[in-house]
Amino acid sequence: MNETTDLGTVESPATFDRIADTYDDVALSAVGRVFRDRVRAHVRPLVGPGVRVLDLGCGTGLDAVWMAQQGCRVVAVDASGAMVERARAAIAAAEQKNNVHVSTADIAEVDFRRMLALLPSNEQSAAAESETEADRFDVVVANFGVINCVPDLAALGDRLWAVLDQNASLVLVSMSSTSLTESIEAVLTRNRSLWSRRRSIDLRAESDVDGYRGLDVRYHSAADVEQALASHFRLEVAEAIGVVLPTFEQRRLVEARPRLLSALRWADATLGPLAAKTSIGDHHIVRLAPIGSETNWSERHDG
């Protein structure tokens, strides 16, 4: 279904529209929370009062609400109309409507400069406004597989770079190309489509894992993301999540075993930074900083 907003027209992805109503059951499951907490450990030092955030592929708004509660001014976008509807309800329920602007947009196409104009203003921004000539984003978050749905990561990086503050940070969480736990499951259950989904030649997720049927995705290691964005960004930190933890889809294995989950959580956090270098892990968290010298930053951005 096509949706038209002030940011243009977007074809709402049927796969994400279909799972929007049940998305939080997975995201807020015990495993879902462990994964998200690991990402938030990277985002937490970057967010705070007045920080200007762009949340790409915001889904049901879990992170947008959390970052707004930290005092951030958030622009959140998602291609799925059903996801945006859920996000809008969550933002209203958390009384964060003044701090988050949420709309439908395709991040592969939308003009990010237009999103700067959508940044909510709050007390901190009013005080800072006189000192800033133009708004830029301080933090960009794309959590849990959003960048896997974008055909050209390098082009996305180019367009994002143009709307970033010089000291900005990008936190991207990619579904990685090698999941140990998923491969073990595929071998034990002789599930060919599960085995091949991350290695698939046409890069299309063929298996109907938790309803993600027919989604056009590309799997990236941390090194793939670093390489794709290298012309404008340098890697600051990379970490794998889901090295020994079950994937979201395997969550039921540990849901009723809190002690096992706690042990796996500890082991996973310990192995995560090492595993990012070897491409193994269900997801990879990648934090990047834009490249550009202080003297020519404004010229290159505004020129």
Ligand SMILES: C[S@@+](CC[C@H](N)C(=O)[O-])C[C@H]1O[C@@H](n2cnc3c(N)ncnc32)[C@H](O)[C@@H]1O
């Ligand atoms: C797995 S969900 C992650 C949602 C959220 N970031 C979270 O952490 O829970 C991936 C989201 O990316 C969105 N998405 C996929 N491709 C997109 C695109 N080209 N533009 C905007 N959003 C997109 C989907 O609609 C979906 O809501």
